[in-house]
Amino acid sequence: MxxxxxxxxxxxxxxxxxxxxxxxxxxxxxxxxxxxxxxxxxxxxxxxxxxLPGLIDDQVHFREPGLTHKGDIASESRAAVAGGITSFMEQPNTNPQTTTLEKLEEKFARAAETSFANYSFLFGGTNDNLEEIKRLDKNACSGIKLFLGSSTGNMLVDNEVVIENIFRNTEMVISAHCEDETTIKRNLAEYREKYGDDIPIKYHPLIRSAEACYLSSSKAIALAKKTGARFHVFHLSTGIETDLFRNDIPLMQKKITAEVCIHHLWFSDADYDAKGTLIKWNPAVKSAGDRSKLWEALLDDRIDVIATDHAPHTLEEKNNVYTQAPSGGPLVQHALPAMLQKYHEQVLSLEKLVEKMCHNPAVLFDIDKRGFxxxxxxxxxxxxxxxxxxxxxxxxxxxxxxxxxxxxxxxxxxxxxxxxxxxxxxxxxxxxxxxxxxxxxxxxx
Structure with missing residues (x-):
């Protein structure tokens, strides 16, 4: 070169x-x-x-293997580069899932052949793969991912003994999707009784409610404090959760950290009428009040990272009725332009943008010689x-x-x-x- x-x-x-x-x-x-x-x-x-330093996105779903009609490592990493994202951490809910050392290395081998951006992967924790987690070298990949609420890929971890054992048996960062499954199932049953499968999308943030998020994240944080685990909460979506996090110590000293995603900073429930299931995510986009509190926590450093949770689906899939329309959407190409728009609106400084999208992911995940x-x-x-x-x-x-x-x-x-x-x-x-x-x-x- x-x-x-x-x-x-x-x-x-x-x-x-x-x-x-x-x-x-x-x-x-x-x-x-x-x-x-x-x-x-x-x-x-x-x-x-x-x-700017190349952006580091700590949460993407590039759909390979098994779901490549939605996207693959080549196509989505290429889009990421167009959006200024030069490094990504991809999630384990592919098909097959990334829950064995063999499947993890297969992903690395595929990325080495096809990725346009620097790459790593999160290793998926399940109800029955603790021994694999114990075998995982702490420098092998980005960290461990737990789905403490169900999402695409059916990787729900709901055995409390298993969760505590995972927390006690890794030095790596444990990242989690936090939503309380019992609360969501109860809410979904209530709306299904009223509307069948064609539930109006505006009820999505009531089904996957603020209560469901807070119950799960607060419980997981309490366990992290009990066990001393290094714990990172993905995609905060509610105002009430922001009070669970600290801003009185530097990031290097934090053992419990948080991330917010582009869609939860940009959209609110007022956008469901126009956007429909195109902005159906898990956790759900919630109220303008929640969005405001997320911004407040981001700017005062209770929230440490801005990410995308890039999760493409086809338009045909997204245009299904509520219960059949998958959650998630594509974001890596437009994340930086969207946050730069907030700079123009005098919401976010360039320095803070770079801190949250470049520096902090590198610090939080101990990435070598990137992010600055x-x-x-x-x-x-x-x-x-x-x-x-x-x-x-x-x-x-x-x-x-x-x-x-x-x-x-x-x-x-x-x-x-x-x-x-x-x-x-x-x-x-x-x-x-x-x-x-x-x-x-x-x-x-």
């Missing part, structure tokens, strides 16, 4: 925005300085643009024009499923270049045919 010199760019990194040059050599950020000259480098004049713009780190970088409006249309959607909940949205900011390990993987709407992705490595002593 040789050398690339990015000139006159505004770097957003480690709570600063400053103008500098950045010299890349092969896979590495070689030098950061106010004025760099190199006759052998390819020069990109980035005057007026902003350079530092000399000696991998050259995962995103170049952004903050003032180049564009509209999301079917023609510019990169997802295999071909749709987005953001269709017809006009974003003010555009991603112009994405570097993955120093390789220019995406430039002005065009993808490189070459891949330079790597398996993520971890520093867990």
């Amino acid at each position: 040789g050398r690339v010199l990015i000139k006159n760019v505004n770097i957003v990194n480690e709570n600063r925005v400053y103008e500098s040059d950045v010299l890349l050599e092969d896979e590495i950020i070689l030098r950061i300085a106010p004025s760099i000259s190199d006759a052998n480098a390819k020069v990109i004049d980035a005057f007026g643009k902003f350079l 713009i530092r000399e000696g780190y991998y050259a995962d970088l995103v170049l952004v024009d903050l003032d180049d409006p564009w509209k999301v249309t079917k023609e510019n959607i990169a997802y295999e499923c071909g749709w987005s909940p953001f269709e017809e949205t006009v974003f003010t900011s555009k991603i112009t270049h994405t570097f993955v390990n120093g390789h220019l993987a995406y430039e002005h709407g065009e993808f490189s045919k070459q891949r330079n992705a790597k398996r993520l490595t971890f520093n867990r002593s």
Whole structure:
């Protein structure tokens, strides 16, 4: 790849925005300085643009193996790169599920052949695979994933003895989907009695209610405190849950952390009439009041990470009646533009955006040499024009499923270049045919 010199760019990194040059050599950020000259480098004049570390998405569903009609590692990692996401952590609820060491390594082998972005995978905990978890090397992958509420893939873990044993038998980060299954089943039965299978989508946040979320997350957090486990709650969706988390200590000292997803920060239950099942997620998009409290907790550091929970389905699948329409939607291509829109609305600073989408995932999961713009780190970088409006249309959607909940949205900011390990993987709407992705490595002593 040789050398690339990015000139006159505004770097957003480690709570600063400053103008500098950045010299890349092969896979590495070689030098950061106010004025760099190199006759052998390819020069990109980035005057007026902003350079961010490559985003790290700690929660995606790329559907491979077994569900590849919805998307696969190649198609969805390519869309991620278009959205400035240079590293991802994929979830275990595929077919077959990633619940044995053999299936985990099969996923890594497939990603090595096809991924456009750096990759790792979460290992799925079940009611009966504790011995596999004990065998898992703590630096082998992103961590453990538990579904404490049912979702796509039927990986519900509901044996309390098993859950406690998992908490006590791994040093890795345990990430969880927290919704109380008993509460959800009771609510669903009530609405099914009234409407049959064609339940109006507006009742989704009442079926998968705030109560269901809080019961599960509060119980799991209590267990984490009891056992000393390192516990991360995925996709917070309610205001009441935000009070379960601390902001009085730095992230490095936290043992219990939280994530919020793009859809819970952008949409509310007022959007169900227009968007229908396209914004059906588990946990559900809830009230504007919940959304406001999520933003408050994100900005005051009770919530540590912004992610996507990218989970594509076909339009045909999504257009089924309520009980048959799967939950989830595609988001990796549009997550950064959506959060940059919040910057333009003066809700979120660029520095805080980078902290939550780049730095903190790297710190939380102990990722080696990524998530920051530092000399000696991998050259995962995103170049952004903050003032180049564009509209999301079917023609510019990169997802295999071909749709987005953001269709017809006009974003003010555009991603112009994405570097993955120093390789220019995406430039002005065009993808490189070459891949330079790597398996993520971890520093867990």
